[in-house]
Amino acid sequence: MATRYVAKGAARKLRQYAPNTRRHLYDTFPNGPRLMMTRRWASASASSEHAEETYSKQVKYTSESYPNLKRDERFARLTDDHVSFFQKAIGDAAVIANLSGSGEGDLEVFNKDWMNKYRGHAQLVIKPGSAEEMSAVLRYCNEHHLAVVPQGGNTGLVGGSIPVFDEIVVSTSRMNKIRSFDEVSGILVVDAGVVLEAADQFLAEKNHIFPLDLGAKGSCQIGGNVSTNAGGLRLLRYGSLHGNVLGIEAVLPDGTIVDDLSTLRKNNTGYDLKQLFIGGEGTIGIITGVSIICPRRPPAVNVAFFGLESYELAQRAFREAKSQLSEILSAFELMDGTSQDIVHAVTQRKRPLESKYPFYCLIETSGSNAEHDSAKLETFLEHVMSQEIVSDGVLAQDETQAKELWKWREGVPECLGHWGGVYKYDVSIPLPELYQLVEDTRARLHEAKLIGDTDEYPALNVVGYGHMGDANLHLNVAVRRYDKAIEKALEPFVYEWIQKRKGSISAEHGLGLAKKAFIGYSKSETMIRLMKDIKRLYDPNGIMNPYKYI
Amino acid sequence: MATRYVAKGAARKLRQYAPNTRRHLYDTFPNGPRLMMTRRWASASASSEHAEETYSKQVKYTSESYPNLKRDERFARLTDDHVSFFQKAIGDAAVIANLSGSGEGDLEVFNKDWMNKYRGHAQLVIKPGSAEEMSAVLRYCNEHHLAVVPQGGNTGLVGGSIPVFDEIVVSTSRMNKIRSFDEVSGILVVDAGVVLEAADQFLAEKNHIFPLDLGAKGSCQIGGNVSTNAGGLRLLRYGSLHGNVLGIEAVLPDGTIVDDLSTLRKNNTGYDLKQLFIGGEGTIGIITGVSIICPRRPPAVNVAFFGLESYELAQRAFREAKSQLSEILSAFELMDGTSQDIVHAVTQRKRPLESKYPFYCLIETSGSNAEHDSAKLETFLEHVMSQEIVSDGVLAQDETQAKELWKWREGVPECLGHWGGVYKYDVSIPLPELYQLVEDTRARLHEAKLIGDTDEYPALNVVGYGHMGDANLHLNVAVRRYDKAIEKALEPFVYEWIQKRKGSISAEHGLGLAKKAFIGYSKSETMIRLMKDIKRLYDPNGIMNPYKYI
Known part of the structure; x- marks a missing residue:
């Protein structure tokens, strides 16, 4: 019985740590704004630009780090005539060219990733402003065998949006308008280049949220999110983009505009072709517009942070959370002790828990009724503390504390x-x-x-x-x-x-460049053959994001 | 002020109608079984079989009702040699043949739909017992230009699973095993021929539910559900099959087994080819296995039934339900007055509400905490009654009443x-x-x-x-x-x-035969062309479910 007493003490400790927690949170934010988490990626991106002078000479060209990759000589080399065509087609301001250099100057930011891991030789960046302009650009590239790399916010981790050789960077950043939003159905239609955080802020005003959330939110673009089938922090609650994206507009290499921008929740009229573009990583076409169903913004959000003695206990905590928090559980994140030691070492921030543990979990609940959610969470917390599944924990008392807790996960x-x-x-x-x-x-x-x-x-x-x-x-x-x-x-x-x-x-x-060679570990030869059939069908000249994916 | 009083009276009336409603429901079913709705389709299917003698001579052959459809003479006509091959390949018992007749006798049930609307001339039904047998069958059909109609539970409404001429019916009904279930992740893997209700009952024992529910549950098969991207009653809560299906196993016309039966919630390794089979209506291959993520069974289920004076008010009720019931709202169904008059006329059951209304709504909530759900529902009900959005309503007091209310929707x-x-x-x-x-x-x-x-x-x-x-x-x-x-x-x-x-x-x-000619009303010429490219890629001989879809 002794352990039980200890456990009960622990439960009390948790409640003491965060007195009147939930009430406080909701009093402060009666309209229940979604937690605005600090986006570490945004600053990472900024700092990588700042660090250019220091790093740029150190960052190896991808063509050097992957000496087995050879430029595909089927692709034409850029000429001034090509550049002139693009300038006429979409305007001088939307074209950045430096045919004599190799990815330097204004082009450098498009030729490098934020991790300083991939670096390309692109001499030309094109920014179409509409699906029609995109169509003119891709048709020309296809006819002239010019290779292309689609690029959104360039926040990827696998080199998918960085050229390897002299591929043209086709950026969606000028296509950044919110096209429509229907408040009854929650269906949002946006250009591909809308930054995820901008969409979420727009939706916040309409009392809705974007069904995807990730650290790179401040920079990443929705077209890129869909192209890479980004998962992120809300998948547990709202499901994957394959379910939430209702329609897309995309441009094929031959200039065909795939006009499948449905705003209907149910639409069984033929093969669901848009799904091939979700996670297609820009290898069969470029997404220019997205229609997506967005849930109501939950008025009640709680964040808790635990220390646990083993991975086995983390699994038990997850099972209990699934069972007891059920429909309001919106995130269950795991961080090992080492990851938290590193965040502490780098940021020097005060740790959320006094002692150190081999594992930590961050739980978020999102619901429509603050009182009910708090009651569910309290029951859950008492259970996992009294059962000694969790050793210690804190519950955010307000939005600032919630943000702070999220940093220990998002900052990793x-x-x-x-x-x-x-x-x-x-x-x-x-x-x-x-x-x-x-x-x-x-x-x-x-x-x-x-x-x-x-x-x-x-x-x-x-x-x-x-x-x-x-x-x-x-x-x-x-x-x-x-x-x-x-x-x-x-x-x-x-x-x-x-x-x-x-x-x-x-x-x-996604696969990008990093995992191209390794897909065989996750997919059978048959599946790879079938995928190559699709690639050939849409991109017979192979101009779309070459050297990558499959 | 007078109207307000009336409204408040109405709210009282509702509570009076169902005293202690929720408590009663949960006391009776402490472990919270999901409502077992009567499956009208199952009995409809039975009664259509029973009605065969009466109807079968009256049901026109599809080839007569659609005189513009001509048998495609590229397809071979069945011979005894073909039948012998199939008997050897998958066993005599799995082959039903009557080459002299035209869809009569044992074949009749496979040649007709339950609505008595479509009727084919198939002379052969084949029931492979595994993906390997399916592969042998389809490869042979493809090589010999024998046209094929995949058939699951044959509960469709658009003639998709009924032959038009002498296509071979390939039934998945022998593939009816549950392959695996993981209680921690909720991931279920089944053969395509598992009946939806059987899967749901299996899951009930494991405290989970199938994320799809529909009237034909007692007969329809999961392979057919996925092939037609069935929507049904739980979509509002759990989303579409495009999001919930994690993997499929399917056989292509050339015998290739598409082994994409992933049991991972996240898997970004190349084009998501399985999506083409979801809603592909058996036109590019036959699904033989499905992996799907299943949610926990909600312990608390409430059902309410309302009368409303106008469609405008039904829309307002829906908006309020979305806002107030939010994460626990699992169904919001609309029925017009005429539909309910018809159910009443046919079944002679006592109506749930005393007066008649031009519109009715059925609301279901499903959540993890009975007390919380009841509180939310009560607040919602008081609101819509006091605002005179809803004129009258009842709340099920127990499972029997909930079933009874669902019959007014499912019986239509x-x-x-x-x-x-x-x-x-x-x-x-x-x-x-x-x-x-x-x-x-x-x-x-x-x-x-x-x-x-x-x-x-x-x-x-x-x-x-x-x-x-x-x-x-x-x-x-x-x-x-x-x-x-x-x-x-x-x-x-x-x-x-x-x-x-x-x-x-x-x-x-789905499209089936019924809407093949009309897809142009929902899809552009470009989209139809792209779909035809996919069809040609997978089924160059066009043997899969011909005369239908696109």
């Missing part, structure tokens, strides 16, 4: 890059084995003597965090420098490990 | 067929104009003197009902006999009406 990716770089794997694994991958990877790097506390070791740390609710782990290796020895230790090791568990080598980040 | 399709037949349209229309289609159609049939109370008129009634939550209307014309004059009055009138409002001519029932 940026903080990991603090010492130089990060090897990132975004994988799906059946829940029971999810964290084992982190431990096995850590052991492997130790064995290979590639990881350690001093500068002689290229790797610093192996961490695991992610969307536990979707069995989606982010395995990250923080490094002092990118090093082929680490890459060799990690690949194909990580992919083989996942293949054995029938997991996915790409849960939500 | 069967009762409509009572006098002979039904012309059925399943459409999506923006909510404000949704019901106008019913009124305009009614007026049109009156003008044409095709509708009336006596036998000289072929049509009896025009009714509207459906899933208001999804802007999905079922426009039904109950007739004494099928009559070309009615068809001409209805088509293309209905389709043009919908096209003008940018609606969909097929919301959840």
Whole structure:
């Protein structure tokens, strides 16, 4: 019985930590604004621009880091005539060209990713302002065998939006208008280049939310989100883009405008072709418009943060949350102790919990009735504390505290890059084995003597965090420098490990350039053949985002 | 102030009608079983079999009702050699042949739909027992140019699963095993031939539910549900199959087994090809297995039934329900007064409300906490009664009452067929104009003197009902006999009406044979061309479900 008493004490401790928590939160925000989380990516992107002088010479060209990749000589080389055509077709201001240089100057920001991992040689950036302009551009490129890289907010993690050689960057950033919103049905229609956060802020005024949320929100564009089938923080509650996107407008390489911008929740009229573009990573066409169903903004939002003694207990906490919080559970995030140590080391912020734990979970609930949600959450908290599933926890008392707690999860990716770089794997694994991958990877790097506390070791740390609710782990290796020895230790090791568990080598980040060679670990030869058939059907000249995907 | 008092009186009346309603419901069913609705379709199917003697001679062959359709002579005619091959490949018991007759005897049930509207000439039915057997069958058919109709539970409404000429019926009914279920993730893997209700009952024991529910549940098969992208009653809450289906196994005409039976919630590894089969209506391959994410079974279920004075008020009630019931709203169904008069006339059951109203709504809530849900519902009810949005209403006191209320919605399709037949349209229309289609159609049939109370008129009634939550209307014309004059009055009138409002001519029932000619009202020429490209890619010989879809 002694343990029970301890547990009950723990439950009291939690309530003491956050007195009158829920009431306070709702009094302060009677209209229940959605938590405005700090978007670390936005600042990461800014700081990478700032860091250009320091880094740009250090960032290797992708063509050098992947020496096996050769420029496909079927593709034409750019001439001044090409540039003139584009200038006439969509206006001088929408074309940035530097045919003599190789991705320098104004072009540099389009040629590099925010992680300083990929770098291309594009000499031309084109920004069509409409589907019609996009159609003229792509038709010309297709006829003249000019290779193209579609680019949205350029926040990707797998090099999908960065040219490898001299592909033309076709940016959707000028297509940034909200086309329509219907308050009764919640159906939003936007241009592809609308920034996710801008859409969400627009929806906030209409008392709705975008059914997708992710760290890169401040920079990423909805067209890119849909093209990469981004998952993010709200998937647990609102489901995937395959379900929420109702229609798309896209342009095929031959200039065909795929006008499938339905605003109907149900529409069974033939093959659902738009689905091929969701997650198609710009390899068969470029999305120019999106229609999506958006839920009502939940007036009540709660955020709690726990420390747990083991991964096994984190799994139990998740099962309890699913069962007890059910329809109001909107996020269940896992962070290991190392990831939180790193955030602490980089930000020097005060930790949410006094003691340190090997695992942490962040839970968010979103519902329509503050009192009911609080009651459900309280019952849940008392249960997991009294059962000693959770060792300690805090509950945000107001929006500021909620934001602060979210930073301990959302800040992980940026903080990991603090010492130089990060090897990132975004994988799906059946829940029971999810964290084992982190431990096995850590052991492997130790064995290979590639990881350690001093500068002689290229790797610093192996961490695991992610969307536990979707069995989606982010395995990250923080490094002092990118090093082929680490890459060799990690690949194909990580992919083989996942293949054995029938997991996915790409849960939500896509294939891009990073995983092109490894799709065989998640898809059969038959599936790859069928995918190549689709690619050939839509893009027979192969001009769309070459060297990547499959 | 007088009206306000009346309204408050009405609210009291409602509470009086169902005293201690919620408590009673939950006391009786402490473990909160999901309401087991009576499946009218199942009995309709049985009664249509029973009615065979009466009807079978009256049911016209589809080839006669659609004289423009000609048998495609590229397809081979069946021989005894073909039959022998199939008998050897999958066993005698799995093959039903009658090459001399034309769809008679044992074959008749496969050659007709339950509405007695479509009738084919198939001489052969094949029931493969596995994906491998399916592969052998389809490869042979493809090589020998034998046309094929995939058939599941044969509960469709558009003739999609009925042969037109002598196509071979390939039935999935022998593939009826539940392959696996994971209680932590809620991911279910089943054979295509598993009956929806069987899956739901299996899940009930595991405290989960199937994320799709529809009237034909007792007969329809999951493979057919996925092939037709069935919508149904739970879409409002759980979203569409495009979001919930995680993987499929399907067989292509050339025998290729598409092994895409992922059990991962997130998996971004290439084009999401399975989506083409969801709603593909068996025209590019046959689904043999499905992996789907299933939610926890909500322990608290409430059902309420209202009378309303106008469609405008029904819209207001829906808006209020969305806002106040939010995450627990699991169904919002609309039925017009005529539809309820018909159910009453056919079943002679006591009406749920004393007075008659031009419109009725059925609301279902499903949540994890009975007390919270009741409180939310009570607040909502008091609001809509006091605002005179709703004129009268009842709340189910127990499972039996809830079932009874659902019958007034689910019984509509069967009762409509009572006098002979039904012309059925399943459409999506923006909510404000949704019901106008019913009124305009009614007026049109009156003008044409095709509708009336006596036998000289072929049509009896025009009714509207459906899933208001999804802007999905079922426009039904109950007739004494099928009559070309009615068809001409209805088509293309209905389709043009919908096209003008940018609606969909097929919301959840699919295209099948019924709407093949009309897809142009909902899709552009470009979209149709792109769909035909997909069809050609997968089924170059055109053997899969010919004469239908696009």
